[in-house]
Amino acid sequence: MITTLPTAASVAEAAAAVAPHVRRTPVLRAEIDGRPLVLKLEHLQRGGSFKLRGAVNALTAGPRPTHVVTASGGNHGIAVATAAASLRLPATVYVPVTAPEAKTRRIEAAGARLVRHGATYGEAAVAALAEAQAPGARYVSAYDDPAVVAGQGTVTAEAVADAPEIDAVVVAAGGGGLSAGAALASGGRTVVVVEPEGCCCVHRALEAGRPVDAPVDSVAASALGATRVGEVPFALLSSADVVSVLVTDAELLAAQDRLWEEFRLAVEPAAAVPLAAWLAGRVPGERACLVLCGANT
Template sequence: MPAPLPVTPDLIREAAARIRGFVRETPVLRPGLGCFGLDLELTLKLEHLQHGGSFKARGAFNTLLSQPVPAVGVIAASGGNHGIAVALAAQRLGAQAEIFVPAAAPAAKVERLRGLGATVHLHGANYAEALAASQQRAAETGALTVHAYDQESVLAGQGTLAQEWEQQAQLDTVLVAVGGGGLIGGMAAWYAGRVKVVAVEPFTAPTLFAARQAGQPVDVAVGGVAADSLGSRRIGELAFPVTQQHVATVVQVDDEAILSARRALWQQCRLLVETGGATALAALLSGQYQPQPGERVGVLLCGANTDPATLM
């Protein structure tokens, strides 16, 4: 008998009720046969149109709405998108936010954070170093920590995306990009085997692939074009058992496939996403994931916090 999972459909339903009115129901797009050169029934979930430019708003609002927020506010570490979501939720709910991001975080994301009124700390060379600094700061101030992916309320919030998508489209398979695992953990907990969940991650940030090989979360070296959003050093402890039970396979893609998918989304659908947001589609366009005849495939476009000038 499998061990109980840290996130359940009931927790996701509760999160959906809690965050209703604070997040958008994002649309789906059916590009049509032949789009991207694919002969299949494809559905794109346009979550990059979410408040804050990514799915992260769901977990951030669920966390802040599900527990008391101290007067000193909230604190988070992020490659950018999670920090934007936390800052957005804090601003909406009247709380202060401190966000720690790596020194190399994209300027577009740092500017957005400051525009939302957050105190931004540029610290360290990667997410792990920014996280350590944020944890030390939280211990000093007593601020509420909102983890980017390894927190029950965050996973439940991200799982509301799958609940919403299931109401919009009948799918056999969904392709989801993986960083720390909060998104795919929450979504897989909702689908619970009823829909095949395929994890997609860059070769240069193989957190879930390496964990599956080791049988447990392990540290990996991260880099590549999508590192600012998918560059967690290890898969989350909460998400990993969910992925073990309910994620069918892990597909890896290279940087050129990610960049090519990003360009294709703009050229063929006029959809502007960040590199992490295009990673799931890259699995299809590169042939790393090959659907069966008649398979109804959904691809999640998960983030759009990017500088349009970097598209070409």
């Protein structure tokens, strides 16, 4: 049961907490097909994705743990391993056996103990939660944690500060942490939540009025493959005026290619999801900021 939700003030506090450990990633003002847009280059973040922000904020909030445990499809595990190393804490990361080698290799390189368990993220998470019952352990959720959501909100806070002219913030959604953080930090700007048609737990939840299970079948599934939106993100997103958009795998792969062809930006499929929606004309506003969230596959 949710007891406390993060706020815009939580994001400001998180910005101070994460600043020593993360990069302030740049924004790129650009134009495609004669239309202006702003790209937030978060794929340049330490660990290769925005996830480091939430992990650091979670581990610096409250008492210092003796051990860190998490479950991940890849990017969150890299982030937790990187954050734990930065804070000099031991970490264990559970991943499903389907996790991409490119991501599991980085988890181990960051110094964490890697455990491959189960065919799905959910099965890996059950095992991780069992280990996290040990005294002094801290389980860091990939998205269903107020401190994690506040940390992810610092991406949008930076974008708004560095490009105040933007009128929309466009983010890819997995379990909802990045999009909920964007809703907190957008300063009243439109937040567009984009998902592949085959991985759309936020869209399904907003339609149903509650978190529900959704299929996981997309080329972006290693990053966006949550089967159900988190309770904390859903509480925030359902009370905010967000726009939910779906894209096809063909559209997001074409957008990934376009980022390379136009700007020589190499991102993973999940990071191209916002551009796919923008290219398809599904993003409102005159000057949107697209968050390129990761580059780990």
